[in-house]
Amino acid sequence: MEDLWNIWFSELHRKSAGLTVKIKDILFSGKSDFQRIEVFDTEVFGKVLVLYGSIMISERDEFIYHEMITHVPLNVHPAPESVLVVGGGDGGTVREVLKHKDVKKVKVVEIDRMVVEVCKRFFPEISGGFDDPKVEIVYNDGARFMAETGERFDVVIIDSSDPVGPAEVLFQRQFYENVYRKLKEDGIMVAQTESPFYDREAISKIYRSFKQIFPIVSMYIASIPTYPSGLWSFGFCSKRFHPIHDFRGTKVDCASLRYYNPDVHVASFKLPNFIKELVE
Amino acid sequence: MEDLWNIWFSELHRKSAGLTVKIKDILFSGKSDFQRIEVFDTEVFGKVLVLYGSIMISERDEFIYHEMITHVPLNVHPAPESVLVVGGGDGGTVREVLKHKDVKKVKVVEIDRMVVEVCKRFFPEISGGFDDPKVEIVYNDGARFMAETGERFDVVIIDSSDPVGPAEVLFQRQFYENVYRKLKEDGIMVAQTESPFYDREAISKIYRSFKQIFPIVSMYIASIPTYPSGLWSFGFCSKRFHPIHDFRGTKVDCASLRYYNPDVHVASFKLPNFIKELVE
Numbered sequence: 001m002e003d004l005w006n007i008w009f010s011e012l013h014r015k016s017a018g019l020t021v022k023i024k025d026i027l028f029s030g031k032s033d034f035q036r037i038e039v040f041d042t043e044v045f046g047k048v049l050v051l052y053g054s055i056m057i058s059e060r061d062e063f064i065y066h067e068m069i070t071h072v073p074l075n076v077h078p079a080p081e082s083v084l085v086v087g088g089g090d091g092g093t094v095r096e097v098l099k100h101k102d103v104k105k106v107k108v109v110e111i112d113r114m115v116v117e118v119c120k121r122f123f124p125e126i127s128g129g130f131d132d133p134k135v136e137i138v139y140n141d142g143a144r145f146m147a148e149t150g151e152r153f154d155v156v157i158i159d160s161s162d163p164v165g166p167a168e169v170l171f172q173r174q175f176y177e178n179v180y181r182k183l184k185e186d187g188i189m190v191a192q193t194e195s196p197f198y199d200r201e202a203i204s205k206i207y208r209s210f211k212q213i214f215p216i217v218s219m220y221i222a223s224i225p226t227y228p229s230g231l232w233s234f235g236f237c238s239k240r241f242h243p244i245h246d247f248r249g250t251k252v253d254c255a256s257l258r259y260y261n262p263d264v265h266v267a268s269f270k271l272p273n274f275i276k277e278l279v280e
Numbered sequence: 281m282e283d284l285w286n287i288w289f290s291e292l293h294r295k296s297a298g299l300t301v302k303i304k305d306i307l308f309s310g311k312s313d314f315q316r317i318e319v320f321d322t323e324v325f326g327k328v329l330v331l332y333g334s335i336m337i338s339e340r341d342e343f344i345y346h347e348m349i350t351h352v353p354l355n356v357h358p359a360p361e362s363v364l365v366v367g368g369g370d371g372g373t374v375r376e377v378l379k380h381k382d383v384k385k386v387k388v389v390e391i392d393r394m395v396v397e398v399c400k401r402f403f404p405e406i407s408g409g410f411d412d413p414k415v416e417i418v419y420n421d422g423a424r425f426m427a428e429t430g431e432r433f434d435v436v437i438i439d440s441s442d443p444v445g446p447a448e449v450l451f452q453r454q455f456y457e458n459v460y461r462k463l464k465e466d467g468i469m470v471a472q473t474e475s476p477f478y479d480r481e482a483i484s485k486i487y488r489s490f491k492q493i494f495p496i497v498s499m500y501i502a503s504i505p506t507y508p509s510g511l512w513s514f515g516f517c518s519k520r521f522h523p524i525h526d527f528r529g530t531k532v533d534c535a536s537l538r539y540y541n542p543d544v545h546v547a548s549f550k551l552p553n554f555i556k557e558l559v560e
Contacts (some may be wrong), residue, residue, distance in 0.1 A: 010300055012300075012322060013324060014323060015301065015302070015323050015324060016301070016302035016322070016323040017299070017300065017301045017322065017323070017324035018299070018300060019297070019298070019299065019300070020290055020292075020297065020298060020299070020300040021296070021297045022295070022296035022297065029329050042296070042297065043294060043296040043297070044293060044294060044296050044297035047295060061477070064552070074444075143373040160552075168457060170426075187504070193325075197341070197503075197505050221503070223477075223501075223503050223509075223510060223511040223552075224510075225509040225510055225511060228505060229505040229510060230504075230505055230510015230511060231503040231505060232512060254553065257553055258552070258553050258554045259553060259554060260553070261552070261553055261556075263550035263551075264550055264551075264552050264553075266546075266550070267547035267548075267550035270543035270544055270546070270547035271543075271544075272344070272503075272538070272539040272540070272544050273534065273537055273538050273539060273540070273541055273542070273544075274343075274538045274539060276541075
């Protein structure tokens with residue numbers, strides 16, 4: 001029997017091209033103090049979390065984003081004991097951080113408590129790390145936390161949504177300057193930095209800010225099918241360690257990972273010409 | 281004034297997820313002896329060629345596919361004088377092949393004359409290479425040509441559409457065996473081999489065939505936003521030359537290219553774990 005429940009989610013760039021996904025079921029649809037939150041079940045991508053109209057994670061490909069935003073910095077820093085995750089309320093980044101045995105403490109600063117609650121309910125295999133005793137969640141505005149905290153960190157991971165809506169402030173220079181100050185003297189910041197195919201002007205601006213603040217700045221990329229254009233970028237910003245020259249091989253069991261491995265670590269920093277021009 | 285001409289092209293995987301593109305204008309819609317052919321003008325991707333319901337090229341991102349299917353083999357082979365392109369009726373691969381000054385002859389075997397005619401009319405900047413005196417177009421079934429020709433080639437590029445419709449036969453073992461026989465003793469074949477995210481079973485089967493025929497077989501990948509999942513694979517199959525060990529640097533001016541460069545050449549063979557398992 002044909003299923004006539006014709007509900008589609010379409011995430012469009014400039015209202016004129018993008019990903020469209022047939023919905024099998026609407027598992028959650030609500031509104032927090034900060035944004036709309038939806039959880040859909042889909043045939044191709046499994047369960048999907050949508051924040052502020054954009055797909056944040058899908059069961060089918062979340063491993064790519066979460067492995068790449070985590071294992072790249074944590075395998076470059078020789079002893080990352082304290083890690084701060086800004087955003088990351090779905091828990092995928094925390095799950096990957098906890099695979100590094102040298103990490104003693106993970107702090108998550110998430111603005112939206114409902115994101116964490118929804119993910120604990122619908123994505124337990126992604127958010128399970130929140131129950132680990134090493135992990136502490138602070139519900140606060142990431143920019144305000146970063147300005148005010150007295151703590152310092154080895155690695156800061158900016159696992160934000162897009163620069164529209166609640167995460168907008170996490171793409172501004174003042175915020176990156178505060179991250180720099182709260183990193184230890186050999187600290188590393190990694191941030192998701194949007195699609196190098198679609199968001200070219202925004203990316204150029206972001207990397208100009210990075211370079212005015214950090215001595216070592218590199219972009220790396222990954223293929224993420226549910227993100228706009230399927231091509232995504234990350235900024236590696238560091239006070240001392242170089243992402244390739246100081247990479248001594250991986251400290252996690254790559255056999256348990258599905259995207260990241262030492263070859264991919266190095267290869268992800270080799271940029272196609274049309275991307276390289278954004279950061280030079 | 282809002283444009284109410286709400287025509288969308290959607291290319292779906294399993295009828296339930298895929299790319300959707302708003303159409304500004306329908307420039308051509310016809311039916312050849314082999315397939316439907318459409319040319320759309322779109323806001324995000326410019327002009328787009330659709331064969332058998334699938335996007336083959338867009339003005340905005342065709343450079344990625346054409347540079348990667350061409351410059352990888354032609355920079356590994358030390359003296360590629362004779363190149364055969366099977367399919368490739370849009371001309372993008374020929375345009376890139378002609379950037380290699382050591383190439384003396386390019387033969388294109390395209391089954392569908394209407395594809396070439398439509399591309400000459402609507403995509404002159406892509407198909408312009410067909411007018412070069414080094415280029416000869418043969419209108420024939422690629423599989424039949426490969427079985428019957430007495431010619432031998434340094435490099436064969438399988439620039440086919442998907443394994444449904446007219447190109448289905450170009451994904452079968454008998455065809456690859458004929459390519460092997462028509463390659464010179466140090467020849468290289470490169471083929472587009474679909475999405476490693478969506479087409480996993482088909483890819484495993486294709487690479488098993490490759491390995492039964494060729495002594496050197498490697499997959500390489502590229503991000504192509506208009507192709508399903510945005511992640512695409514290519515098979516490098518060779519009698520003698522290794523894609524990395526025998527790569528002596530590029531023989532084309534990479535400043536004129538927009539994706540390919542020597543670092544990308546090497547990096548594109550470094551596969552994420554979930555892709556590596558398809559070809560091991």
